[in-house]
Amino acid sequence: MAIDRRHFLTAASAAALTAVGGGAGWAAGGAEDLVAQAGLSGEVSYLVADLKSGLVLESRNPNLGMPPASTAKAITSLYALETLGPEYRFRTRVIATGPVRGGTLEGDLVLAGGGDPTLSTDDLGDLAARLVAKGVRAVRGRLLVWGGALPYAAQIAGDQPVYVSYNPSVSGLILNFNRVYFEWRRAGSGYQLGMDARGERFQPRAYSTDVALAQRQSPLFTYSEQGGKEHWTVAAGALGRGGSRWLPVRHPELYAGDVFQTLARAQGLDLPAPQPVSSLPRGEILVERGSDPLGRILVDMLKYSTNVTAEAVGMTTSVARGAPAALGRSGASMSGWLTQRLGGGGARFVDHSGLGAETRISASEMVHALAALGPRVGLRGLMKGFKLRDDDGKILQNQSLRVDAKTGTLNFVSSLAGYMTAPDGTELVFAIFTGDLARRRAAAQVEQPAGGRDWVRRSKILQSRLIERWAALYG
Known part of the structure; x- marks a missing residue:
C-alpha cells in the first residue's frame, strides 16, 4: 500500500x-x-x-x-x-557469423553473455551438446566471447581480501558466479593442486587460471595477472592435509570461453582459443539458454x-x-x-x-x-x-x-x-x-x-x- x-x-x-x-x-x-x-x-x-x-x-x-x-x-x-x-529471463546465446555448410561454420562462433548470474558449467555443457546436435562439426573462424551486456568491474568492493569468492568480477558473461574451484590434497612430501570449473555433471579443468605452492605461512593467497591469465599462489603452511574452496575470477569472458572450449571438445567439436571482444558481432543464433524467471x-x-x-x-x-x-x-x-x-x-x-x-x-x-x-x-x-x-x-x-x-x-x-x-x-x-x-x-x-x-x-x-x-x- x-x-x-x-x-x-x-x-x-x-x-x-x-x-x-x-x-x-x-x-x-x-x-x-x-x-x-x-x-x-x-x-x-x-x-x-x-x-x-x-x-x-x-x-x-x-x-x-x-x-x-x-x-x-x-x-x-x-x-x-x-x-x-x-518473468524476466536472461539469455545466453551461441551465434554464428557465417553459414554452416556440411557441418562446418564458415565464420566465427560467438559465446554471448546476457548478464545471467546463474549460468553454470552444466549449462555451457548443454549448449555445447545442442550445438553439435544441430550439426556443427567444425569452425573455420574464431571463438569469440562477449560480456558487454553489462559493464565490467574487476571486483564488487575494494576493501575485501583478494581471495574471497563473494567479491568476484562482474560482467555480462558470468559463469559459476565468477568463481573457480581450488582443491588441494597431500601428495608425498608436498601437495597436489587443482583448479576446475565444476558443476554437478561436468568438471572441466580451468586453463585460464592456475595456482602454485609458496613456502610461507602468510599471506594465505597472492594474486597476479600475466598475458591475460590469472595466477594464484597459496601458502603451504596454511593448507593442512587437504581441502577446497572457491576463488574469485577476474577475467570472466576468458574463463567462460575456456570452459566452453573444453566442453565442446568433449562433444567432438574442436574450437580455437577464446578471444574476448568488446562489440557483439552480428549473426544467426544457433542455440541459446534462457535462465529461470x-x-x-x-x-x-x-x-x-x-x-x-x-x-x-x-x-x-x-x-x-x-x-x-x-x-x-x-x-x-x-x-x-x-x-x-x-x-x-x-x-x-x-x-x-x-x-x-x-x-x-x-x-x-x-x-x-x-x-x-x-x-x-x-x-x-x-x-x-x-x-x-x-x-x-x-x-x-x-x-x-x-x-x-x-x-x-x-x-x-x-x-x-x-x-x-x-x-x-x-x-x-x-x-x-x-x-x-x-x-x-x-x-x-x-x-x-x-x-x-x-x-x-x-x-x-x-x-x-x-x-x-x-x-x-x-x-
Missing part, C-alpha cells in the same frame, strides 16, 4: 523521542535494556511499523544512515521487479545472499531503465529511483549487494520501502523464513512467530529487515541495523577479524529479542 512519507517520518521521529524520554513506560525502557544487554560497540538503529496502517510502533535512531549489508538486496529486488517483472532467481539470491547475482540483476535493471549501469553508477541509479518512489530520503547505494563500505540507508527508509513497495511485487513471498535465536545464539527449534526477512552480515555489521506476523495475525514490518564502523574500517582486507564473530552473534541475539518483544507488545 502507499504510505504518506510525511506521516511516516513524523511518526518515526515521534516514536524515537518517546523512547528516549521514557514516556512509553516499560515498553521503551525494556527496549533500551535489550540494547544494553547486547553490549554492542557502535550504533544500534531500528524501526517497526504496522504494515497495514504504516503507524510506527517503536524506533531507535530511525533516521540514522547505516550500512545495510545484504539487506540492500531487498531494495535491489524491488528495483528489479518493478522494472523487469518477475527473475522471481525464482531472486528467491535464491535472498536465501543464499549471492553478491554477483545482486549486481547483475541491479545493473541489468539500470540498463533497462536507460540509467547509468556501471557498478558504482548503477548503485546511484537505484538510489535515485528509491528517492523518487518514496518521495524523498537520503539512501545512498554504491552497489546492489550491500558489500560496498559506503552504502547507507536508514531504518525508516528501509521500512518505508518494504511497506510501500514490497506488497505490490510480493516481496515477502520471496524472502526466507527467519529463525529466532536463544540467549546463547542457538537457533530456536519451536518457533511460533512467522518472520520473513533478509539478513545482512559484514565485519562488525549485522542487519535484518523484513516482515513478521504477530500471534493475533497483525502484520508488522521492521528493520534492525547494528554497526561499528570504526572497527569495520580497521578490519578492511581481513576475512575473520578478532572479535568479529562474537560481535555478530550478540547482534543476532538482540534481533531475536526485539522481534519477540514486538510480537508480545503489538500482536
Whole structure:
C-alpha cells in the first residue's frame, strides 16, 4: 500500500523521542535494556511499523544512515521487479557469423553473455551438446566471447581480501558466479593442486587460471595477472592435509570461453582459443539458454545472499531503465529511483549487494520501502523464513512467530529487515541495523577479524529479542 512519507517520518521521529524520554513506560525502557544487554560497540538503529496502517510502533535512531549489508538486496529486488517483472529471463546465446555448410561454420562462433548470474558449467555443457546436435562439426573462424551486456568491474568492493569468492568480477558473461574451484590434497612430501570449473555433471579443468605452492605461512593467497591469465599462489603452511574452496575470477569472458572450449571438445567439436571482444558481432543464433524467471532467481539470491547475482540483476535493471549501469553508477541509479518512489530520503547505494563500505540507508527508509513497495511485487513471498535465536545464539527449534526477512552480515555489521506476523495475525514490518564502523574500517582486507564473530552473534541475539518483544507488545 502507499504510505504518506510525511506521516511516516513524523511518526518515526515521534516514536524515537518517546523512547528516549521514557514516556512509553516499560515498553521503551525494556527496549533500551535489550540494547544494553547486547553490549554492542557502535550504533544500534531500528524501526517497526504496522504494515497495514504504516503507524510506527517503536524506533531507535530511525533516521540514522547505516550500512545495510545484504539487506540492500531487498531494495535491489524491488528495483528489479518493478522494472523487469518477475518473468524476466536472461539469455545466453551461441551465434554464428557465417553459414554452416556440411557441418562446418564458415565464420566465427560467438559465446554471448546476457548478464545471467546463474549460468553454470552444466549449462555451457548443454549448449555445447545442442550445438553439435544441430550439426556443427567444425569452425573455420574464431571463438569469440562477449560480456558487454553489462559493464565490467574487476571486483564488487575494494576493501575485501583478494581471495574471497563473494567479491568476484562482474560482467555480462558470468559463469559459476565468477568463481573457480581450488582443491588441494597431500601428495608425498608436498601437495597436489587443482583448479576446475565444476558443476554437478561436468568438471572441466580451468586453463585460464592456475595456482602454485609458496613456502610461507602468510599471506594465505597472492594474486597476479600475466598475458591475460590469472595466477594464484597459496601458502603451504596454511593448507593442512587437504581441502577446497572457491576463488574469485577476474577475467570472466576468458574463463567462460575456456570452459566452453573444453566442453565442446568433449562433444567432438574442436574450437580455437577464446578471444574476448568488446562489440557483439552480428549473426544467426544457433542455440541459446534462457535462465529461470527473475522471481525464482531472486528467491535464491535472498536465501543464499549471492553478491554477483545482486549486481547483475541491479545493473541489468539500470540498463533497462536507460540509467547509468556501471557498478558504482548503477548503485546511484537505484538510489535515485528509491528517492523518487518514496518521495524523498537520503539512501545512498554504491552497489546492489550491500558489500560496498559506503552504502547507507536508514531504518525508516528501509521500512518505508518494504511497506510501500514490497506488497505490490510480493516481496515477502520471496524472502526466507527467519529463525529466532536463544540467549546463547542457538537457533530456536519451536518457533511460533512467522518472520520473513533478509539478513545482512559484514565485519562488525549485522542487519535484518523484513516482515513478521504477530500471534493475533497483525502484520508488522521492521528493520534492525547494528554497526561499528570504526572497527569495520580497521578490519578492511581481513576475512575473520578478532572479535568479529562474537560481535555478530550478540547482534543476532538482540534481533531475536526485539522481534519477540514486538510480537508480545503489538500482536
